[in-house]
Amino acid sequence: xxxxxxxxxDKLENIMVEKGLNNYALRVFVSGGGCSGLSYGMxxxxxxxxxxxxxxxxxxxxxxxxxxxxxxxxxEIDYIDSLMGGGFRIENPNAVQSxxxxxxxxxxxxxxxxxxxx
Numbered sequence: 001x002x003x004x005x006x007x008x009x010d011k012l013e014n015i016m017v018e019k020g021l022n023n024y025a026l027r028v029f030v031s032g033g034g035c036s037g038l039s040y041g042m043x044x045x046x047x048x049x050x051x052x053x054x055x056x057x058x059x060x061x062x063x064x065x066x067x068x069x070x071x072x073x074x075x076e077i078d079y080i081d082s083l084m085g086g087g088f089r090i091e092n093p094n095a096v097q098s099x100x101x102x103x104x105x106x107x108x109x110x111x112x113x114x115x116x117x118x
Contacts, residue, residue, distance in 0.1 A: 026063065
């Protein structure tokens with residue numbers, strides 16, 4: 001399961017309203033690449049695909065494909081707003097190493113990445 005903090009859920013709901021994405025869900029995924037081996041991604045989706053995991057977290061529907069769920073199970077998505085800039089941050093218990101910018105990670109299986117350009 002993936003959870004969202006109330007701050008992240010509020011930010012996502014505001015973005016969806018601004019973009020006119022009524023009844024959409026947040027799709028969270030993992031792809032190969034990044035300086036630590038795997039990269040996080042997020043987009044909006046109108047509906048889940050076959051075999052997707054679907055959760056509701058603080059009023060926001062979250063969709064994760066089966067391959068990404070393996071890496072993201074137990075993760076929490078937060079939104080940080082600071083003077084240096086804000087953004088979504090994923091706290092992932094499956095990551096044994098994360099890039100300084102937080103956009104990529106490595107698991108115990110040891111996926112290899114490229115040099116960090118954060």
